[in-house]
Amino acid sequence: ISLQVNKSGGNASSPLMYGFMFEDINHSGDGGLYGQMLQNNGLQGTSPDLTAWGAVGDATIAIDYDNPLTTAIPHTLRLDVASGTTGTVGVTNAGYWGIPVDGSEHQTYFWIKGDISGDITASLVGNGTGTVYGSTSIPVSSNSDNFTYVEVSLSTEKAPDGDVYFELSLDGADVAGSSLYFGLVQLFPTTYKNRYNGLQPRIANVLEAVGASFLRFPGGNNLEGESLDNRWKWNETIGPVQDRPGREGTWSYYNTDGLGLDEYLYWCEDMGLAPLLAIWAGFALDAGAGTPLTGDALTPYVDDVLNELEVKIIINPLHMSIAKRRQYVLGDSSTTYGAIRAANGRTEPWNVTLVEIGNEDNLGGGCVSYTERFTAFYDAIHAKYPSLTLIASTNDASCLPSPMPSGAMMDYHDYNTPDGLVAQFDYFDNVDRSNSLLVGEYAQNDVEYPIMQGAVGEAVFMMGMERNSDLIKMASYAPLLQLVNSTQWTPNLIPFTQSPDNVVETTSYYVQQMFSVNHGDTIKEVTSDSAFGPVYWVASSASDSSYFVKLANYGSDTQDLSVSISGLSTAKLTVVGDDDPNAANTPDESPVVPVESTLSSSNGTFTFTLPAWSVAVLAAS
Ligand code: AHR
Numbered sequence: 001i002s003l004q005v006n007k008s009g010g011n012a013s014s015p016l017m018y019g020f021m022f023e024d025i026n027h028s029g030d031g032g033l034y035g036q037m038l039q040n041n042g043l044q045g046t047s048p049d050l051t052a053w054g055a056v057g058d059a060t061i062a063i064d065y066d067n068p069l070t071t072a073i074p075h076t077l078r079l080d081v082a083s084g085t086t087g088t089v090g091v092t093n094a095g096y097w098g099i100p101v102d103g104s105e106h107q108t109y110f111w112i113k114g115d116i117s118g119d120i121t122a123s124l125v126g127n128g129t130g131t132v133y134g135s136t137s138i139p140v141s142s143n144s145d146n147f148t149y150v151e152v153s154l155s156t157e158k159a160p161d162g163d164v165y166f167e168l169s170l171d172g173a174d175v176a177g178s179s180l181y182f183g184l185v186q187l188f189p190t191t192y193k194n195r196y197n198g199l200q201p202r203i204a205n206v207l208e209a210v211g212a213s214f215l216r217f218p219g220g221n222n223l224e225g226e227s228l229d230n231r232w233k234w235n236e237t238i239g240p241v242q243d244r245p246g247r248e249g250t251w252s253y254y255n256t257d258g259l260g261l262d263e264y265l266y267w268c269e270d271m272g273l274a275p276l277l278a279i280w281a282g283f284a285l286d287a288g289a290g291t292p293l294t295g296d297a298l299t300p301y302v303d304d305v306l307n308e309l310e311v312k313i314i315i316n317p318l319h320m321s322i323a324k325r326r327q328y329v330l331g332d333s334s335t336t337y338g339a340i341r342a343a344n345g346r347t348e349p350w351n352v353t354l355v356e357i358g359n360e361d362n363l364g365g366g367c368v369s370y371t372e373r374f375t376a377f378y379d380a381i382h383a384k385y386p387s388l389t390l391i392a393s394t395n396d397a398s399c400l401p402s403p404m405p406s407g408a409m410m411d412y413h414d415y416n417t418p419d420g421l422v423a424q425f426d427y428f429d430n431v432d433r434s435n436s437l438l439v440g441e442y443a444q445n446d447v448e449y450p451i452m453q454g455a456v457g458e459a460v461f462m463m464g465m466e467r468n469s470d471l472i473k474m475a476s477y478a479p480l481l482q483l484v485n486s487t488q489w490t491p492n493l494i495p496f497t498q499s500p501d502n503v504v505e506t507t508s509y510y511v512q513q514m515f516s517v518n519h520g521d522t523i524k525e526v527t528s529d530s531a532f533g534p535v536y537w538v539a540s541s542a543s544d545s546s547y548f549v550k551l552a553n554y555g556s557d558t559q560d561l562s563v564s565i566s567g568l569s570t571a572k573l574t575v576v577g578d579d580d581p582n583a584a585n586t587p588d589e590s591p592v593v594p595v596e597s598t599l600s601s602s603n604g605t606f607t608f609t610l611p612a613w614s615v616a617v618l619a620a621s
């Protein structure tokens with residue numbers, strides 16, 4: 001197959017082409033990317049239980065309903081120590097199916113109530129082995145009238161696996177015959193970029209290496225909620241974590257919301273991602289449970305979004321209580337609350353320019369009301385923030401106003417078989433081009449972990465997007481992360497266990513990375529002697545005169561290629577592939593890795609062989 005890249009002309013390609021879609025699914029947030037590692041740490045929810053907690057020594061634990069830490073954290077963990085007790089007593093937490101102790105300095109934060117005058121020891125201990133990976137004792141002086149806040153730093157040694165539990169212990173003789181109350185116990189490693197309440201670095205580093213350009217959050221179905229009351233409520237995800245009540249998530253587990261709106265925006269800033277903030281748009285997943293909202297019933301929710309945007313775009317109220325938020329927002333830095341805001345380190349507004357109205361409103365009965373709901377939110381937001389790019393949650397014309405407002409974008413989702421993704425290669429050649437598209441979710445389906453054939457199918461689909469760069473401005477694979485112990489959806493881009501190093505770069509991960517890192521700003525015309533299939537391609541150039549030719553071989557035969565880019569002499573060829581179309585990287589084995597080589601051209605022509613079931617990028621300069 002012979003390809004010739006035309007160096008002149010071309011169509012502009014969006015700098016935001018490849019991004020991330022994140023929602024808390026598969027414990028991707030709590031137990032995953034969010035740095036806090038203790039499960040059920042706030043005993044949250046209307047029916048709390050003792051999941052993950054245990055007692056140490058001659059003592060018992062119970063949920064206490066009468067000693068709330070805050071109104072948001074009304075339940076605490078009671079440790080009852082009988083009279084005459086001697087020896088060590090305390091509480092343990094098993095984490096989210098273990099704790100990934102990575103060898104960094106760890107921090108634990110908790111509140112305690114009870115008459116203590118002695119040492120409390122925080123430890124990380126191997127289940128069964130008793131190996132201590134970190135342990136620190138600090139003197140605590142607390143009383144039974146008020147909660148005392150305690151912070152402990154633990155130096156740790158890296159654990160060989162995630163089979164580790166956390167323990168807070170003290171001398172039983174010091175507290176015999178009394179009850180102690182533990183409130184919101186937290187444990188963090190040294191976080192990504194060392195942020196307070198930040199991200200797990202082992203996962204964040206793997207994300208960072210993708211070189212993505214935007215983050216679509218916080219859902220997904222998890223934005224919508226099962227019912228009106230269970231929607232993602234932005235205003236309950238900000239401020240001190242002890243003021244965040246959490247919520248019943250959509251994906252069958254309670255969300256702490258410790259990873260809240262500000263944390264998402266810090267993630268964006270720290271990773272160079274443009275935030276794409278999805279807002280709740282009057283529709284919950286269970287259409288019978290109070291939604292869709294229409295007419296006047298929508299107004300409070302439209303107003304709520306305007307508050308969200310004002311709060312988030314104008315200032316950041318991190319560390320302020322919900323009650324103080326209004327004053328905090330409206331005060332300039334000469335006012336009491338504005339000065340506190342500046343002292344909190346966030347004087348600059350957040351850089352939010354992209355807002356999506358709802359999620360998949362074409363589905364589940366949402367379509368009929370979406371024109372009205374989209375218009376209500378669009379008109380209100382656009383009037384106040386005309387420079388924001390607003391995105392409809394579907395491109396199904398039957399659910400949308402006609403015409404769509406110019407400048408608004410639309411969202412297209414496609415979970416498909418490998419063959420189905422390949423068949424979509426020319427889908428974007430043939431759609432209406434009046435409004436640009438976000439492809440907010442796409443992936444191969446029907447497998448446990450991304451297989452090589454599916455990854456090649458995704459690459460072909462993505463080439464179809466790049467070739468239509470006038471139309472497709474952004475695209476994000478979904479779902480992004482998966483704690484394999486608690487899976488609601490497969491496949492995912494990055495599965496992980498709690499073993500510190502076990503964060504899996506799947507076949508699809510490598511395709512995302514190769515496409516993202518090697519993305520030019522101009523899509524170039526390519527002439528060839530062959531039709532598309534089984535080999536597909538797209539070429540682009542960057543402002544520094546480098547060229548990227550992306551190739552996919554969707555077949556079991558090797559393919560000989562010659563690629564001509566006049567005047568260029570050397571190139572780096574990166575290839576990921578496997579003879580076995582079902583090859584997959586999993587938590588148990590990772591047989592598929594990209595291979596790099598350096599090529600020299602003959603008068604601007606590079607020759608090489610594409611392996612079976614492979615994706616390649618030729619980067620030439
Ligand atoms: O990515 C998993 C789910 O798929 C998302 O929450 C939803 O938007 C889609 O149906």
